[in-house]
Amino acid sequence: MKNEGDTPRAVTMRDVAQAAGVSVSTVSHVVNNTGARIGRDARERVRRAIEELGYRPNAMAKNLVKGGSRFLGLVADAIASTPFAGQIIHGAQDEAWQHGYVLLVANTEGNEEAEASAISMMLEHKVRGILYSTWYHRAVDLPAGLAEADTVLVNCYSTNGAVPAVVPDESAGGHDATRMLLAEGHRRIAFLNTRTPSPARDGRLDGYRRALDAAGLPFDPDLVVDVQPDQGGGYAAVDQVLAMRATAVFCHNDRVAMGLYDGVRDRGLRVPDDLSVVGFDNQEVIAAHLRPALSTVALPHYELGRRGVRVLLGLDVPEAGTGPLAVDCPSVPRHSITRPSES
Amino acid sequence: MKNEGDTPRAVTMRDVAQAAGVSVSTVSHVVNNTGARIGRDARERVRRAIEELGYRPNAMAKNLVKGGSRFLGLVADAIASTPFAGQIIHGAQDEAWQHGYVLLVANTEGNEEAEASAISMMLEHKVRGILYSTWYHRAVDLPAGLAEADTVLVNCYSTNGAVPAVVPDESAGGHDATRMLLAEGHRRIAFLNTRTPSPARDGRLDGYRRALDAAGLPFDPDLVVDVQPDQGGGYAAVDQVLAMRATAVFCHNDRVAMGLYDGVRDRGLRVPDDLSVVGFDNQEVIAAHLRPALSTVALPHYELGRRGVRVLLGLDVPEAGTGPLAVDCPSVPRHSITRPSES
Numbered sequence: 001m002k003n004e005g006d007t008p009r010a011v012t013m014r015d016v017a018q019a020a021g022v023s024v025s026t027v028s029h030v031v032n033n034t035g036a037r038i039g040r041d042a043r044e045r046v047r048r049a050i051e052e053l054g055y056r057p058n059a060m061a062k063n064l065v066k067g068g069s070r071f072l073g074l075v076a077d078a079i080a081s082t083p084f085a086g087q088i089i090h091g092a093q094d095e096a097w098q099h100g101y102v103l104l105v106a107n108t109e110g111n112e113e114a115e116a117s118a119i120s121m122m123l124e125h126k127v128r129g130i131l132y133s134t135w136y137h138r139a140v141d142l143p144a145g146l147a148e149a150d151t152v153l154v155n156c157y158s159t160n161g162a163v164p165a166v167v168p169d170e171s172a173g174g175h176d177a178t179r180m181l182l183a184e185g186h187r188r189i190a191f192l193n194t195r196t197p198s199p200a201r202d203g204r205l206d207g208y209r210r211a212l213d214a215a216g217l218p219f220d221p222d223l224v225v226d227v228q229p230d231q232g233g234g235y236a237a238v239d240q241v242l243a244m245r246a247t248a249v250f251c252h253n254d255r256v257a258m259g260l261y262d263g264v265r266d267r268g269l270r271v272p273d274d275l276s277v278v279g280f281d282n283q284e285v286i287a288a289h290l291r292p293a294l295s296t297v298a299l300p301h302y303e304l305g306r307r308g309v310r311v312l313l314g315l316d317v318p319e320a321g322t323g324p325l326a327v328d329c330p331s332v333p334r335h336s337i338t339r340p341s342e343s
Numbered sequence: 344m345k346n347e348g349d350t351p352r353a354v355t356m357r358d359v360a361q362a363a364g365v366s367v368s369t370v371s372h373v374v375n376n377t378g379a380r381i382g383r384d385a386r387e388r389v390r391r392a393i394e395e396l397g398y399r400p401n402a403m404a405k406n407l408v409k410g411g412s413r414f415l416g417l418v419a420d421a422i423a424s425t426p427f428a429g430q431i432i433h434g435a436q437d438e439a440w441q442h443g444y445v446l447l448v449a450n451t452e453g454n455e456e457a458e459a460s461a462i463s464m465m466l467e468h469k470v471r472g473i474l475y476s477t478w479y480h481r482a483v484d485l486p487a488g489l490a491e492a493d494t495v496l497v498n499c500y501s502t503n504g505a506v507p508a509v510v511p512d513e514s515a516g517g518h519d520a521t522r523m524l525l526a527e528g529h530r531r532i533a534f535l536n537t538r539t540p541s542p543a544r545d546g547r548l549d550g551y552r553r554a555l556d557a558a559g560l561p562f563d564p565d566l567v568v569d570v571q572p573d574q575g576g577g578y579a580a581v582d583q584v585l586a587m588r589a590t591a592v593f594c595h596n597d598r599v600a601m602g603l604y605d606g607v608r609d610r611g612l613r614v615p616d617d618l619s620v621v622g623f624d625n626q627e628v629i630a631a632h633l634r635p636a637l638s639t640v641a642l643p644h645y646e647l648g649r650r651g652v653r654v655l656l657g658l659d660v661p662e663a664g665t666g667p668l669a670v671d672c673p674s675v676p677r678h679s680i681t682r683p684s685e686s
Contacts, residue, residue, distance in 0.1 A: 015427070031456075067348075079429040079433060080426065080645065081426060081429070081433070081627065082426055082429075082628075083423065083424060083425055083426050085429060086423040086424070086426070087423045088427050089422055089448070089450055090422060090423035090450050095452055102447070103449075103467070104445070105447075106436070107429070107432055107433050107436055114440075117440065121445055125445070129665075144394055144397075199354075204525075231634075232632070235634065236668070255628065255632065259632070259634075262634045283628065284424065285626065285628060286628065287630065289601065289602070291578065302423065
């Protein structure tokens with residue numbers, strides 16, 4: 001460990017280029033990770049020169065609008081309990097760095113005092129703006145402190161619509177999940193929705209209905225069951241699903257699907273031969289590792305973070321009056337869907 | 344959204360106290376969330392006054408050693424893919440804030456260029472020091488940039504032992520997991536360990552052996568099987584476990600236990616009646632929601648982050664020459680262990 005007082009050496013990108021025997025622009029490409037094709041050998045020489053000379057890229061200083069703030073803030077409510085906030089942070093950080101900003105991340109775990117402190121801290125550091133994010137998609141009342149900063153809401157929106165917001169396109173996601181089942185020939189598709197009022201509940205139901213409609217199928221409210229949105233809710237709904245003679249189930253999320261799997265197995269049946277299942281979220285540790293692996297639709301947390309920064313910096317401008325900017329939820333086909341045995 | 348140029352109002356804690364009709368020290372307790380008992384009514388009045396006057400606590404400025412840095416850095420390698428990094432960040436942030444520091448968090452997702460940029464950025468901001476953390480416990484080669492800062496390793500350690508480190512006590516965790524099974528009367532306990540060489544592999548095996556030894560049982564290497572440390576590894580090992588006539592299994596992690604559950608069920612058997620199971624990690628979305636819920640041992644990520652900050656700030660001083668500071672892994676009993684049917 002060295003002492004704090006050490007003075008950084010004033011090594012320039014030119015010094016690195018000279019030592020590595022490459023052009024300054026090659027160094028710049030390597031340093032800024034631009035994706036330009038630089039030979040393995042040249043890249044290695046640049047890295048070695050950077051290390052030997054102790055060069056510090058300082059992407060921030062280079063890219064910054066002069067005199068502007070170097071910081072963006074990101075307030076996240078549940079970084080410790082799900083990987084979702086982490087993905088938002090990852091996307092926001094990648095985009096922020098690309099434009100010369102450092103992301104100040106504050107975790108509140110839903111605590112209002114921590115939230116107020118975090119926002120104060122960010123304001124004191126004169127952030128260029130603040131991303132305010134929630135781990136599940138919902139309406140929020142804006143904390144008072146945010147009135148003093150440019151703000152973009154990520155995975156949430158303000159009830160009065162006064163603040164720009166970036167959210168997942170729940171309806172398109174619900175449509176695509178249902179469509180994955182329809183495409184295999186299913187006609188009797190149950191929907192285990194959440195019982196918690198939320199944009200996810202309304203949007204995914206809307207998408208389910210639109211997909212049925214596009215396939216020429218009537219909407220049957222008896223096929224929709226509201227459950228607790230976790231493994232217990234899926235497990236408890238198995239008998240109802242079987243009584244409906246549904247050949248497939250669209251689950252509100254991957255956790256519900258995990259519980260449904262357990263219930264199906266306890267009754268001596270199999271996914272997908274006896275019942276096809278599609279989830280929502282693409283929570284990796286569950287979806288990719290159930291037996292069979294779960295076909296699902298991904299919540300685009302990385303992209304939400306990235307787009308949030310782009311809106312904050314004015315690089316993406318949501319159309320006026322159209323509400324939050326809706327980001328696609330990509331389909332992730334795995335092995336939990338097959339053709340219905342009746343067909 | 345307001346413009347950046349707004350001047351913050353110079354409201355003091357005294358103003359808040361006056362408006363709320365309480366003492367300055369009461370305001371201080373509320374603002375700093377000290378845990379002191381303040382009546383509901385007074386707390387509410389303080390909050391209202393803070394909001395009406397637009398007071399900003401600025402805990403940082405108050406607590407700071409004058410002239411020192413306001414920042415601590417935390418480099419995390421996998422914030423987007425597991426909740427583990429989030430828990431480290433949560434613990435580190437709570438402790439940092441308590442001492443007047445803001446945590447600069449950078450996520451690298453294992454990318455070396457991102458890591459170098461993150462460390463550069465932190466050095467430019469003259470952080471007081473840097474926590475360097477990994478999502479699983481392992482040895483690391485220190486990135487060159489860290490030589491310029493006070494560093495504490497969190498959930499990892501340097502091969503030469505030159506840098507202070509805070510890690511989970513794998514051996515004590517393995518001991519306690521095995522002890523949970525022994526306490527119910529199990530004598531033939533299989534151990535599905537990871538096949539990946541790591542401190543977790545060595546430590547948990549050591550703990551398993553110590554627990555057997557303390558119970559007067561011989562170590563039988565035939566009961567230890569090395570598997571891929573995920574659901575697939577647990578699933579593939581079921582027949583081996585059953586052939587051993589083990590009545591209980593200690594799984595290297597909760598993911599292995601999840602796969603083992605699936606395999607046990609596929610053979611028409613039940614956890615815990617036919618086989619008791621204990622995991623490791625306490626990865627909530629799995630452990631708390633398997634059927635039956637999984638008894639396990641928690642990796643103390645929050646505490647690792649918290650202790651890392653304490654070591655960085657000199658509040659905890661690891662004894663010289665004793666290696667990394669080892670943090671307890673608490674037992675989390677749920678419902679996957681019962682007495683063996685033979686006993």
